[in-house]
Amino acid sequence: MQIDLWKRVLIWAVIAFGIVFAAPNLFYSRVESHNDAVTAIERQGATPEREEQAASWPSFLPSGIVNLGLDLRGGAHLLAEVQVxxxxxxxxxxxxxxxxxxxxxxxxxxxxxxxxxxxxxxxxxxxxxxxxxxxxxxxxxxxxxxxxxxxxxxxxxxxxxxxxxxxxxxxxxxxxxATDERTLQQALEIIRRRIDEVGTREPTIQRQGSDRILIQVPGIGSAAELKEIIGTTAQLTFQAVVGRANSADSQVDPGQEVLPSLDQEDVYYIVEQTAVVTGDELVDAQPSFDQNGRPAVNFRFDATGARKFGDYTAQNIGEPFAIVLDDEVISAPVIQSHIPGGSGIITGNFTIEESTNLAVLLRAGALPAGLTFLEERTIGPELGQDSIDAGKLAAAVAGVLVLAYMALSYGLFGIFANIALIVNIALLFAILSTIGATLTLPGIAGIVLTVGMAVDANVLIFERIREELKTAKGPARAIELGYEKALSAITDANITTLITAIILFAMGSGPVRGFAITLGFGIITSVFTAIFVTRLLITMWFERKRPKTVIV
Incomplete structure (x- = not known):
C-alpha cells in the first residue's frame, strides 16, 4: 500500500495531461473555428474577421481536437482513374x-x-x-x-x-x-498537396489498383467542389512564339501548335510544342501586384529551370515568348533583356482571388496526366450528424450501464473504478487530439469497446482482493496481493488484444484502421488507469481512513 512520491506526481501529471488536452473537444466548434482562422492568417494574411475567430480560443491553451471522418462530418468521395x-x-x-x-x-x-x-x-x-x-x-x-x-x-x-x-x-x-508507377505516385502527391493547400482536415488519399486513386475529404461542400480543386491541371509552360494564327484550326508545321489567348477573344498564337521551361521546374509562386498595382503572380524556378530560362532569354532578345497555362496563352511579352536568376511575374486580367488561386495551383504542381472520375458521392452533413448522434447514444448507454454495474457490484471500489474509467476516456481523447487522428464510426465502436474492456482489469483485481480477504489477511495485505496476483492475467489479456489491434492497423485500410487506432490506444490507457489510477485512489483513501475491514 506504499506508492513513492515521484510515482504519485507522475500519475497525477498524466491525469492532468488527459484532462487538459481532451478539454478542447468539449468546445469543438469554437476550437475548430480558432484553428482554421490561425491557418488562414498564416497562409493568406490577417483580416479583422480572422483575428476575431482566432481570439475565440485562448492561445495559451491546447487547441488540438479529434478530426471527424467522412462518415461523421459529411464531405465528398471520389474515385479517379489516371490516364497514364x-x-x-x-x-x-x-x-x-x-x-x-x-x-x-x-x-x-x-x-x-x-x-x-x-x-x-x-x-x-x-x-x-x-x-x-x-x-x-x-x-x-x-x-x-x-x-x-x-x-x-x-x-x-x-x-x-x-x-x-x-x-x-x-x-x-x-x-x-516504370512511367505508370511514377505517374501514379506523382498524381497522388500533387492531389494531396492541392487538397492540403485549401486547408481541409484529414483527407483520405490512397491508391487503388494499378491506375486508380481514392479521394475522401471530410467537411467539403460537394463532389463538384472537390473535383474543381484537384481537376485543374495548372500546367505552366514557357514556349517560343512562331507567329499568330487566324483561328484555332489554322494549319501549322509538325512540332507546332495553335493556342488561344486567355484574355483576348479571337487571338491565337502559333507556338513551338516543346516547352522552354515547364511548371515542373517551378519551386515557388506567390500572389503579388505588378507595377501598375494589378494582381499578378511572382514565380521562381529551380536551378535547372533558371539556367534554361536565362539561356533562352539571352539568346532571344527582341523575340516574343508565350506564358501558357492549361493550353491558353496568358501573355506573350517580348524579351527585352537577359533574365537571369530564374524569377519573373505573370500578369493578366486577374482578380486578387484568381491570382491567389493560381499561385496555389502552381505551387502544388501540374498533374502528370488527366483524371477520369469513375465514382463520385457527396455525403451531406445531415447524414454525418445522424452518425454522430448514433455514436454518442451508443457511447452514453454503454458508459452509463458500465458505471452503474461497477458501483452496484463493488461499492466504493466500484466508484474508484468509475473515476478511472472517466480518466481513461479523457486520456484516449487527449492522445487522439495530440496526434491529429481522424474519428470515424468504426473508431467510435472502438471507444465503446474500450469502455467495456476498461473495467475488465478492475474486475480481475477486485475479485482477487475478495479472495484474499477470505483468507483472514488484513485489508492492506489483501489489497496489495489483489493487485500483484491479478497483474499477470491483466497483462496477458491486454497484450493479445493489442497485438490484434496492431495487425488490424497494419493489414487493414480506411474504417478498419480507424477502429484499430482507438482500440489500441484504448487498451494502453485502460491498463494505465486500472493498475495505477485506481491503486492511487484506493491507497489515498486507505491512508486517510485506516479501515479495519474492507467491503469489496
Whole structure:
C-alpha cells in the first residue's frame, strides 16, 4: 500500500495531461473555428474577421481536437482513374529536340530531317536519304537510357526502328511500366498537396489498383467542389512564339501548335510544342501586384529551370515568348533583356482571388496526366450528424450501464473504478487530439469497446482482493496481493488484444484502421488507469481512513 512520491506526481501529471488536452473537444466548434482562422492568417494574411475567430480560443491553451471522418462530418468521395497513356505522348515529344540535335551534324548522310504526324504512342522522323538509315538509327539508339526501376533492370527506355524512310521511336515495355508507377505516385502527391493547400482536415488519399486513386475529404461542400480543386491541371509552360494564327484550326508545321489567348477573344498564337521551361521546374509562386498595382503572380524556378530560362532569354532578345497555362496563352511579352536568376511575374486580367488561386495551383504542381472520375458521392452533413448522434447514444448507454454495474457490484471500489474509467476516456481523447487522428464510426465502436474492456482489469483485481480477504489477511495485505496476483492475467489479456489491434492497423485500410487506432490506444490507457489510477485512489483513501475491514 506504499506508492513513492515521484510515482504519485507522475500519475497525477498524466491525469492532468488527459484532462487538459481532451478539454478542447468539449468546445469543438469554437476550437475548430480558432484553428482554421490561425491557418488562414498564416497562409493568406490577417483580416479583422480572422483575428476575431482566432481570439475565440485562448492561445495559451491546447487547441488540438479529434478530426471527424467522412462518415461523421459529411464531405465528398471520389474515385479517379489516371490516364497514364497521356504521359507516353508527352514523354515521346520530349525526345524530338534531342533527335533533331543528334541528326543535324549528319545531314550529309541522312539529308533533311522532318518530324511527321504520328500516333500518340510513337514518334516518327523522316529523313530524305534512306541510304543513311542505319547510321541514323545508331545515333538515335545512343540516346536511350537505362530504365530507372528495379523491374526494368537491364532495359532501355526507348526502342528505335526504321520503316522505309522514317525513324520510329516508341517507349519500351519496361519504361511504360516504370512511367505508370511514377505517374501514379506523382498524381497522388500533387492531389494531396492541392487538397492540403485549401486547408481541409484529414483527407483520405490512397491508391487503388494499378491506375486508380481514392479521394475522401471530410467537411467539403460537394463532389463538384472537390473535383474543381484537384481537376485543374495548372500546367505552366514557357514556349517560343512562331507567329499568330487566324483561328484555332489554322494549319501549322509538325512540332507546332495553335493556342488561344486567355484574355483576348479571337487571338491565337502559333507556338513551338516543346516547352522552354515547364511548371515542373517551378519551386515557388506567390500572389503579388505588378507595377501598375494589378494582381499578378511572382514565380521562381529551380536551378535547372533558371539556367534554361536565362539561356533562352539571352539568346532571344527582341523575340516574343508565350506564358501558357492549361493550353491558353496568358501573355506573350517580348524579351527585352537577359533574365537571369530564374524569377519573373505573370500578369493578366486577374482578380486578387484568381491570382491567389493560381499561385496555389502552381505551387502544388501540374498533374502528370488527366483524371477520369469513375465514382463520385457527396455525403451531406445531415447524414454525418445522424452518425454522430448514433455514436454518442451508443457511447452514453454503454458508459452509463458500465458505471452503474461497477458501483452496484463493488461499492466504493466500484466508484474508484468509475473515476478511472472517466480518466481513461479523457486520456484516449487527449492522445487522439495530440496526434491529429481522424474519428470515424468504426473508431467510435472502438471507444465503446474500450469502455467495456476498461473495467475488465478492475474486475480481475477486485475479485482477487475478495479472495484474499477470505483468507483472514488484513485489508492492506489483501489489497496489495489483489493487485500483484491479478497483474499477470491483466497483462496477458491486454497484450493479445493489442497485438490484434496492431495487425488490424497494419493489414487493414480506411474504417478498419480507424477502429484499430482507438482500440489500441484504448487498451494502453485502460491498463494505465486500472493498475495505477485506481491503486492511487484506493491507497489515498486507505491512508486517510485506516479501515479495519474492507467491503469489496
Amino acid at each position: 497513356e497521356d504521359v507516353y505522348e508527352t514523354r515521346l515529344e520530349s525526345f524530338w529536340p534531342e533527335i533533331r540535335d543528334v541528326l543535324r551534324p549528319m545531314r550529309d548522310t541522312v539529308g533533311t530531317i522532318r518530324l511527321q504526324p504520328s500516333d500518340p504512342s510513337e514518334l516518327r522522323v523522316k529523313i530524305s536519304q534512306p541510304d543513311g538509315m542505319q547510321s541514323a538509327l545508331d545515333a538515335v539508339r545512343d540516346l536511350a537510357s537505362p530504365v530507372a526501376s528495379l523491374s526494368g533492370a537491364g532495359s532501355t527506355d526507348i526502342e528505335v526502328a526504321g520503316v522505309a524512310d522514317e525513324i520510329v521511336v516508341t517507349l519500351s515495355e519496361a519504361e511504360r511500366i
